[in-house]
Amino acid sequence: MRHQLSILPLLVRMYVKSQMEYRGAFWLDRLAQILSYGAVLLGMWILLQKFDLLGGWNWPELALLFSFQLLAYALGASVSFTQLRDLEDLVRLGTLDALLTKPINTWAYLIFSGLNVGYAGHIALAIPVLIWALMAAGVQWSLGTVLFFAGSLLSATLVTGAVITMIGATAMIWVRSNHLFSIFFGFWELTRYPINIFPTGIQAVLLTVVPLGYISAVPVAVLLGKPVPLLGDFAGLAALLAGPIIALLAVAHWRYALSRYQGAGG
Amino acid sequence: MSAYAAFVRSGFLTSFAYRNDVWANIFGKLVQVFARVAIWLAVYAGATMVDGISIQDMITYALLGGVVMGATRYDRIVRHVGNALKTGDVAIWLLKPVHYPLYLLAIEAGASAYTFLLAVVPTIVIVALVYGMYPPTSLFHGVIFIAFCALSFLIHFLCAAIFGILAFWLMTVFSLEWLLQSLITLLSGMLIPFWFFPEPFGTIAAHQPLAWLVYYPSAVWLGRFDIPQTLFYFGLGLAWTVLLAFVLALLWRRAANRITVQGG
Secondary structure, eight states, rough: HHHHHHHHHHHHHHHHHHGGGGGHHHHHHHHHHHHHHHHHHHHHHHHHHSSBBBTTBBBHHHHHHHHHHHHHHHHHTTTTTHHHHHHHHHHHHHHHHHHHTSSSSSSHHHHTTTOGGGHHHHHHHHHHHHHHHHHHTOOOOHHHHHHHHHHHHHHHHHHHHHHHHHHTTHHHHHSSOOHHHHHHHHHHHHHTTTTGOOOOOHHHHHHHTTOOGGTTTTHHHHHTTTOOTGGGGGGHHHHHEEEEHHHHHHHHHHHHHHHHHHOOOO | OHHHHOOOOOOOHHHOOHHHHHHHHHHHHHHHHHHHHHHHHHHTTSSSSEEEHHHHHHHHHHHHHHHHHOOOOHHHHHHHHHHHHHSHHHHHHSSSSOHHHHHHHHHHHHHHHHHHIIHHHHHHHHHHHHHHOOOOOOOHHHHHHHHHHHHHHHHHHHHHHHHTTTTHHHSSSSHHHHHHHHHHHHSSSSSGGGGGTTTHHHHHTTSSGGGGGGGGHHHHHTSSHHHHHHHHHHHHHHHHHHHHHHHHHHHHHHHHHHHHOOOO
């Protein structure tokens, strides 16, 4: 076990080194991503210049929602997205079989040998916006809110990573999983906006089947003392518990998918 | 010419092979269009009119945005060039009696037609039935809307292909794709129509080529311009198309000259 753990930092170091081989391209990619998310944020600002409120949320509150979502997503996706998106190819090409014979946990190997430092761009944009928004949105700070903020951010990170892991793992059963990712990103875009603006059906989906409501709208609404539809007073607790619960589900699902894996021809 | 027709067909049929993707696509689009309508309902917050634009106008605008932007995918075009460059396949296209940018156009036309028929049309019908949608202001506006859609497809393709070909110099398509995404998000009018932009940014945005992707087709449908104005903006869009086509042809010629294929 200790031996296995000591390998992980080595895997990360090797991957980061390979990414940094093309340093210019790496930072150009990050800049392009910052501009892209910046464009979405700028769009929101233009809208709020005209309309003042979106579903009862003002500009600093929406900026808080946007940056919280971007940060939680970047942290969660760095330990899941590219690695599990590519799992489909590993299954199709049979490369996964070779990974299964390695004397290390397959999930740990997959995640840490591809730990995506490319999310540095997301984080570089999210943190300054988050700090500004936390000050401008008038959060009532107390020890309770500080703990809730940290706990719900951690929970949101877990939700992101767990949902992506569950989608990616289906490739071991169905060979394909990429169409599920396009559904995921459809819903993911909605989490930049307050959940109360959507029809009840979409709200219900975001709080249950595709639980992305917990990566931004629910925790940020609780932090700002805004009502959360469907969950009501339970929202705070739900935001904190969603991460650990969905992560456990993801572990069970990963084990199940791995047990069903039979290889895809070859 | 018949070769390109075959590429259009092949683009269409290749998409047909991935039917799961189409269902996922319809579902993803449905969620997106619903979301956009929800955003406009939320910002209007019960008001019927803002700056002379009614909420029903904005719902129609959001749906039309789905129609004109739903089928063509700049990321697919950019990645297509990127993959050809990475694998060295691009060298093969230099040997064939086919103009590579035209081949790209043909493939994308086929794939777009497929997505349009099987994903965009059903999505729009469903959302229009739920929220209601304005018909075009007049027969003229309805007919010229179709011409504007064709212009939208061409400019969309040309911009994406230009960004793709730039990879011959930058050797990475990743950043080019994200850069184009940021421009399209803000400058196509997809998220927010330019009449809600603060001036002078609204006027500036309305004259750059990406405005023809979503803003003009939708604004024409809604009757925001009278007949002479509509024709003027169509002409301006056409001029942008010619200019972009010229830029693409020039870039492709330069790129073909400087290409080095490693390995194979």
